[in-house]
Amino acid sequence: MPISQWWSSLFSALTPDSLAVSTATNAIGAQVQLEGVQKVFQEGEIERTVLNQVSFTFNPGEFVVLLGHSGSGKSTLLNLISGIDQPSAGTVRINGLAITELDERSRTLFRRDHIGFVFQFFNLIPTLTVLENVALPPELAGKSPQAAQREALRLLDQVGLLDRQNTFPDKLSGGQQQRVAIARALVQKPQLVLADEPTGNLDGETGERVLQRLLSLTRDAHKTLIMATHNPEIAQHANRVLRIQDGRLTPVIVHPDALEEAAA
Numbered sequence: 411m412p413i414s415q416w417w418s419s420l421f422s423a424l425t426p427d428s429l430a431v432s433t434a435t436n437a438i439g440a441q442v443q444l445e446g447v448q449k450v451f452q453e454g455e456i457e458r459t460v461l462n463q464v465s466f467t468f469n470p471g472e473f474v475v476l477l478g479h480s481g482s483g484k485s486t487l488l489n490l491i492s493g494i495d496q497p498s499a500g501t502v503r504i505n506g507l508a509i510t511e512l513d514e515r516s517r518t519l520f521r522r523d524h525i526g527f528v529f530q531f532f533n534l535i536p537t538l539t540v541l542e543n544v545a546l547p548p549e550l551a552g553k554s555p556q557a558a559q560r561e562a563l564r565l566l567d568q569v570g571l572l573d574r575q576n577t578f579p580d581k582l583s584g585g586q587q588q589r590v591a592i593a594r595a596l597v598q599k600p601q602l603v604l605a606d607e608p609t610g611n612l613d614g615e616t617g618e619r620v621l622q623r624l625l626s627l628t629r630d631a632h633k634t635l636i637m638a639t640h641n642p643e644i645a646q647h648a649n650r651v652l653r654i655q656d657g658r659l660t661p662v663i664v665h666p667d668a669l670e671e672a673a674a
């Protein structure tokens with residue numbers, strides 16, 4: 411989803427009763443259950459089954475890596491878990507709540523309040539400062555500007571960017587921009603964090619540092635982290651590694667050779 415659409419869906423959802431959405435993810439670390447999840451894309455005459463009857467449970471607090479070749483369905487799966495997209499069939503439950511049964515507006519609100527999403531290309535708003543970018547989610551959720559800024563500053567401190575709070579994103583390095591995006595994803599204290607190739611656009615050393623920051627912030631707070639990546643080295647840090655192939659999700663045995671194969 412393009413960034414403008416993503417953010418405008420958050421703005422349009424900001425209505426007085428927006429806080430009435432379920433708070434099912436208040437527990438430490440969200441559980442994510444996939445039950446018979448099917449995703450079929452139609453392109454003209456052709457039907458492409460990207461996910462075929464996928465059933466799987468992500469446990470609270472674990473870090474799971476999704477590997478799979480380009481086009482295998484990693485982003486599709488993350489989009490279904492976040493409620494950005496809907497499956498063709500099947501159910502996604504987050505802490506027991508079937509988000510696939512919510513209407514689009516409720517899914518948007520649920521996502522805003524309970525799920526942190528980190529994208530490969532950061533998706534920061536170029537016309538807002540670093541501080542304003544990170545303060546936006548709590549402001550949209552109804553916090554006062556002062557409270558939202560307090561929260562944002564706390565997160566910017568945690569990602570080591572307090573001194574760049576008044577800078578605009580285009581003045582930052584890629585690694586710094588991704589740290590801002592991580593701060594924004596975590597500012598609402600989500601118990602579920604989804605990351606779609608968060609280091610895919612960074613050089614090896616910068617990517618490793620950004621990864622370590624994301625891992626320590628999620629692990630220390632016992633958050634559930636699901637990350638799609640092409641990088642088999644990242645899988646070494648995971649509690650579990652899955653491979654998507656031919657519409658199926660299968661566990662990978664964490665052995666360096668097996669990882670290279672699964673990521674190829």
Ligand SMILES: Nc1ncnc2c1ncn2[C@@H]1O[C@H](COP(=O)(O)OP(=O)(O)OP(=O)(O)O)[C@@H](O)[C@H]1O
Pocket residue numbers: 451452453458460478479480481482483484485486487
């Ligand atoms: N909106 C859409 N309409 C039609 N087909 C789509 C759509 N979104 C994704 N697809 C198709 O679904 C398949 C999986 O795409 P997806 O983006 O999930 O792959 P991926 O594993 O994330 O790949 P990459 O590693 O390149 O990011 C691809 O064949 C893609 O063309």
Ligand SMILES: [Mg+2]
Pocket residue numbers: 484485486606638
């Ligand atoms: Mg992808």
